[in-house]
Amino acid sequence: MAVTLLQNYDELKEKLTEYERVMLLKHSLTCPISSGAKQAYESYSSETETPMFILNIQETREFSNQVAEAFGVKHESPQVLVFNGGEVTWNTSHWHIKEEALAEADQ
Numbered sequence: 040m041a042v043t044l045l046q047n048y049d050e051l052k053e054k055l056t057e058y059e060r061v062m063l064l065k066h067s068l069t070c071p072i073s074s075g076a077k078q079a080y081e082s083y084s085s086e087t088e089t090p091m092f093i094l095n096i097q098e099t100r101e102f103s104n105q106v107a108e109a110f111g112v113k114h115e116s117p118q119v120l121v122f123n124g125g126e127v128t129w130n131t132s133h134w135h136i137k138e139e140a141l142a143e144a145d146q
Contacts, residue, residue: 042084042091046098048105054092055125062141064093065103065118076117076136083141121145 045051045063054061064080067073077093084091096103096116107114115132121144122128129144 042081042093045092045094046102048102048109051092051094051102051106054090055122058090059124060089060145061122062087062089062091062145063106063120063122064091064136065106065114065116065120066093066095067116068095068097070116072133073117076119076133079136079138080119080141083138086138086142087145089145119144 042064045054051063062080064077066077080091080093094102094106103114106112106120110120110127112118112120112127112130117136118130118132119136119141120127120130131140131144
């Protein structure tokens with residue numbers, strides 16, 4: 040499944056209503072660690088049916104902050120959040136964002 044860029048919190052809320060499980064990558068456009076995480080995330084997207092989304096922090100900082108506040112998950116970058124039933128059930132950040140970890144969280 041392709042990774043889709045989200046622009047705002049309302050788009051995320053729509054996706055959480057539409058799908059039972061969703062993955063979201065909070066990505067920095069300038070961080071080399073984030074670049075590696077994005078590669079792993081995009082690579083994993085070909086192995087799952089779970090809808091996967093991304094937000095670029097520099098372009099949508101308010102959106103990123105809304106996610107942290109609404110779901111009570113401390114902001115980090117890069118960071119992957121897994122939502123089940125509209126709630127964050129798993130998250131990880133930085134060097135822990137690997138295809139194997141994503142697959143395990145996606146079970």
